[in-house]
Amino acid sequence: RKPVIIDCDPGHDDAIALLLAFANDKLDVKAVTTVAGNQTIEKTFNNALKVLSFAGINTVVSKGAEKPLLRDLITAPEVHGDSGLDGPELPPPNFKPSSKNAVETIMEVINESNEKITIIPTGPLTNIATVLLSNPEIKAKIERIVLMGGSMIGGNWTPAAEFNILVDPEAASIVFNSGVPITMCGLDVTHKAQIYKEEVEEIRNIGNKVAIMVAELLDFYGKFHERFGFKGMPLHDPVAVAYVIDPTIVTTQSFYVEIEIKGEFTNGCTVVDYYYVLKKPKNVEVVLDIDRERFIKMLYDAMRKYN
Numbered sequence: 001r002k003p004v005i006i007d008c009d010p011g012h013d014d015a016i017a018l019l020l021a022f023a024n025d026k027l028d029v030k031a032v033t034t035v036a037g038n039q040t041i042e043k044t045f046n047n048a049l050k051v052l053s054f055a056g057i058n059t060v061v062s063k064g065a066e067k068p069l070l071r072d073l074i075t076a077p078e079v080h081g082d083s084g085l086d087g088p089e090l091p092p093p094n095f096k097p098s099s100k101n102a103v104e105t106i107m108e109v110i111n112e113s114n115e116k117i118t119i120i121p122t123g124p125l126t127n128i129a130t131v132l133l134s135n136p137e138i139k140a141k142i143e144r145i146v147l148m149g150g151s152m153i154g155g156n157w158t159p160a161a162e163f164n165i166l167v168d169p170e171a172a173s174i175v176f177n178s179g180v181p182i183t184m185c186g187l188d189v190t191h192k193a194q195i196y197k198e199e200v201e202e203i204r205n206i207g208n209k210v211a212i213m214v215a216e217l218l219d220f221y222g223k224f225h226e227r228f229g230f231k232g233m234p235l236h237d238p239v240a241v242a243y244v245i246d247p248t249i250v251t252t253q254s255f256y257v258e259i260e261i262k263g264e265f266t267n268g269c270t271v272v273d274y275y276y277v278l279k280k281p282k283n284v285e286v287v288l289d290i291d292r293e294r295f296i297k298m299l300y301d302a303m304r305k306y307n
């Protein structure tokens, strides 16, 4: 099983990404770390604990950065509600979080592992950048960073920027320039990874309490995306987990990618050298497409595991 750390800001799609990861026997989730993004750190941290508790998963959960490296926090209540996870009523968590912070936990997991660790960030990259900056020697023990964020064409929070990168572009710049192998699951692929309403009903009909909770999460999350004119709703964060479970589910191409941190209109843009104009070494594997049917099936299979 592949040892992974999930660094997230739950968040509806983050919550589903967690549930997908824990249900799949190809992955060994060593820890869940949280970051401020979709909501404040107190909320994303509590949401992670609540979702995992509800699903009967007791694991290492650590609280991370409360704000981006240099900027004020931007949150996304339009998408995820005031709690960051509006929709289902979840009871309070039933297990205790780690007393270590996210950076300490990430360091500990990596240092204690005999195998290289894959990190799956599904929120702003603040925690990951802090780890890489403060402990550069750790890079050699990271297999790959498979992140949800960015896009080749068009943003969802500004015309140029995707939310996770926009929230902490300096952190993203540190991660993308770190030399660690990076896979970017951006909007180019995640907007193709949509789940349709009838598929949400399939999940509800699986009938266990976790599947029903996921359907309720998607009922809420779908309301925002109706306005985008999508047929369904993009399951952004689960794409990164799906890639690590089975890379054959996606197609990718490598490019040189920089993060815009000084732009007037383009802050947080992932600038992809599509035509190899700069002739710089390709630092990012960009995910371009996904087999949507297989992806949804992977999600169904995961939900059935919670019986």
Ligand code: BDR
Pocket: 011, 012, 013, 014, 038, 076, 079, 122, 123, 148, 156, 162, 163, 164, 236, 237
């Ligand atoms: C990303 O932003 C967040 O709202 C989602 O959880 C996802 O990680 C999509 O742009």
Ligand code: CA
Pocket: 008, 009, 010, 011, 013, 014, 038, 122, 123, 237
């Ligand atoms: Ca997220």
